Amino acid sequence: MITESNESAVAVRGLTKDFGPVRAVRNVDLAVARGEIFGLVGPDGAGKTTIMRMLAAVLRPDAGEIVVDGVDVVAEAERAKLHLSYMPQRFGLYEDLTIAENIFFYGALFGVPRGERIARSQELLEAAGLLPFRRRLAGQLSGGMKQKLGLICALIHTPRVLLLDEPTTGVDPVSRRDFWAILYNLRESGVTIVLSTAYMDEAERCSRLALLHGGQIRRCDTPQHLKEAMPGALLAIAATHPRDVRDAVSGRPGVLGALLMGDRVHVRVDDAERRIPELRAAIADQGIADAVIAPAEPGIEDVFVALLGEETPHEP
Amino acid sequence: MNIQRLLAMAYKETLQVWRDPRSLAVALLMPLMQMGLLGYGVSLDIKHVPLCVYDQENSQASRSVVDAFTASSWFTISRTIGSEAGIRSAMNHGECAAAIVIPVDFSRTLAATGSAPVQAIFDATDVNTTNIAMGYVQGVVAQINATTDARWDASHGVQPSLVGQVDLEPSVWFNETLESRNFIIPGVVAVILALVGAQLTSLTISREWERGTMEQLISTPVTPLEVMFGKLIPYFAIGLLDAAFCLAVAAFWFRVPFRGSIGILFVTTALFDLVVLGIGYLISVRIRNQLGASQVALLLTMLPTTLLSGYTFPIDQMPAPIRALTLIVYSRYYVTILRAIFLKGSGLADLWTPVLGLVAYAAIIIWLAARAFRKHL
Structure with missing residues (x-):
């Protein structure tokens, strides 16, 4: 038995899953407190979806324990499903059913009584701004509306734990903002949310993060602590040709890593005071005149890259 | 549940x-x-089997044989043919599945002996149809025999026998038609x-x-x-x-x-x-x-x-x-x-x-x- 099941909404220990020779998830431990928005962050292939599926009891682990809301998910999958809710990465609702029919169907499957289903779907549709479209077929909705519908279907039975696998992939920025507003509201009402994402800006919004790579959790902490714990200092170098700047500084003494971030280069150094003049000289040597160097606050992506050494998961 | x-x-x-x-x-x-x-x-019923006729004699007796085939719904006379080779070509062209040949001395033999041969030729590429068509030909021939026997007996002063004749009366159940x-x-x-x-x-x-x-x-x-x-x-x-x-x-x-x-x-x-x-x-x-x-x-x-x-x-x-x-x-x-x-x-x-x-x-x-x-x- 896992003892912290009383405090934790989700407790995972030694979780392992292989697909043939591929070790998708290796010995993962997690503890998510009630009311958290917990993020699983990592590049594609890191094992995010596999972990989410095992938490949702739709995939059986090879080894390990999962307790969600006090229920052993491995031994009692069906009982666990009553109080959790899972939104798969791929849109999983019926495109040939309308919004209202989808909600009604999932409400019934989760045992929500008819009257309550009507009231709650009305409320959720209103909050998501989908009420005028409730007779529209799900297949005719935009990406953002589909995600909201998915969320409504996942919330119709007022779950205690919500599992969202890359919920905002392929969703426009405005819809993403709306989506997060709904998530924050849910947290207020005490729902525990575990979500996976490949978007670093989205990761920053989580209360805690697990940085996932190669099926293993490399770090697990609040975004603030993760940034503080990053070794070295971060410099941002803005220039018209950031690629040239990166090539100029890469591999120089004291440079721990260089990462392209749009029109600038994030350079991690051991000692900012000492390296800024050196880098400025090195860049000038390459004939780049417009570079501006300034200390910068690290983002989660910088932390991730620092963590993985020279591996750059999101380089274009 | x-x-x-x-x-x-x-x-x-x-x-x-x-x-x-x-x-x-x-x-x-x-x-x-x-x-x-x-x-x-x-x-699976075979009706209106296309039939070619090669009537070498073309007498009243031979025509009555052809008429008997025409009258039955089992056959349709598709062609009348004037030669042996014509039958082969008609079969090759798929114009008939069966042919009957009435010999040139048909009525003479019939009058003299009370019986005369008629040849039936079948295209047996479709065995099933052929078997059924053969049955039909026998049926038609039996009908012809019954009528000609009666006529021959009458013309030779023979009284139709009233005893010693066995008649089979088939009775079909469950699918009567x-x-x-x-x-x-x-x-x-x-x-x-x-x-x-x-x-x-x-x-x-x-x-x-x-x-x-x-x-x-x-x-x-x-x-x-x-x-x-x-x-x-x-x-x-x-x-x-x-x-x-x-x-x-x-x-x-x-x-x-x-x-x-x-x-x-x-x-x-x-x-x-x-x-x-x-x-x-x-x-x-x-x-x-x-x-x-x-x-x-x-x-x-x-x-x-x-x-x-x-x-x-x-x-x-x-x-x-x-x-x-x-x-x-x-x-x-x-x-x-x-x-x-x-x-x-x-x-x-x-x-x-x-x-x-x-x-x-x-x-x-x-x-x-x-x-x-x-x-x-």
Whole structure:
């Protein structure tokens, strides 16, 4: 038995899953407190979806324990499903059913009584701004509306734990903002949310993060602590040709890593005071005149890259 | 099993069938098409066999022979030919399946001896037709003999004998008009049910996998039994409706005599419906793409039902190993029952073996289907 099941909404220990020779998830431990928005962050292939599926009891682990809301998910999958809710990465609702029919169907499957289903779907549709479209077929909705519908279907039975696998992939920025507003509201009402994402800006919004790579959790902490714990200092170098700047500084003494971030280069150094003049000289040597160097606050992506050494998961 | 979840599943599935033109076409148009096609197209009766005549004599006696063939509905004289070679060419061109040759001394021989030969030639590429046509020729010749014998006796002053003559009077039961349609059409119902039932259900689970809705579905507390029965309910209803339609067309449109009990017909039809739905569902669980599933369904239902159920080819005449194989062909039980109910009016007392076969089959298939679906990826 896992003892912290009383405090934790989700407790995972030694979780392992292989697909043939591929070790998708290796010995993962997690503890998510009630009311958290917990993020699983990592590049594609890191094992995010596999972990989410095992938490949702739709995939059986090879080894390990999962307790969600006090229920052993491995031994009692069906009982666990009553109080959790899972939104798969791929849109999983019926495109040939309308919004209202989808909600009604999932409400019934989760045992929500008819009257309550009507009231709650009305409320959720209103909050998501989908009420005028409730007779529209799900297949005719935009990406953002589909995600909201998915969320409504996942919330119709007022779950205690919500599992969202890359919920905002392929969703426009405005819809993403709306989506997060709904998530924050849910947290207020005490729902525990575990979500996976490949978007670093989205990761920053989580209360805690697990940085996932190669099926293993490399770090697990609040975004603030993760940034503080990053070794070295971060410099941002803005220039018209950031690629040239990166090539100029890469591999120089004291440079721990260089990462392209749009029109600038994030350079991690051991000692900012000492390296800024050196880098400025090195860049000038390459004939780049417009570079501006300034200390910068690290983002989660910088932390991730620092963590993985020279591996750059999101380089274009 | 939770009723609310079961009904929700059935309702959702009904909506999906209703909105899927392909499924709807299979459910509604297929029976109509098949009934028309099989009802009108499939007939084992051979009528109007095209016949060539080479009358070498062209006398009154020889013409009366030709007239006898013309008068029977079994033959149609397609051509009159003037030479032996003409027969060969007519057969090669497919203008006739049989030919009769009346020799040049026909009436002379007949008058002298009271009997004269007529040659019949058959195109035996289609053995079945040839056998039947040979029977017909003998029938026509027997008629001719009866009349000419009587005439010859009269002209020679012989009194027709009143004693010592054995007459065979065949009496045909159950399909008095000997129409093969009456024999075929009840079986068509089995073919249509097998086709429609298994086709539709073979798509039901594979569709969820293919469209990516399965992962969401299995993350809910719905049980495998609720999924199975919920999904089968609408198809069961469609199957029964299709069967009712076909049976009505058989009885009222094609006028196949119906002599048995509607109750037994209903129960056995429901059993057969369950068997084919269960088979379709099993296939659907195993094969995760719709095209593959529907192909396999066709292979496992249509093929045995048309070939091995006794629907067209009599089981008694199959070689022993094939005959043994038909014991596992569920449709043979239903086809047997359908024919017996329609034509003989048999009751449960006569039909308990095939009914028991169907019951056992339905139980096994549904048991397997209930265990087949697993709620994980």
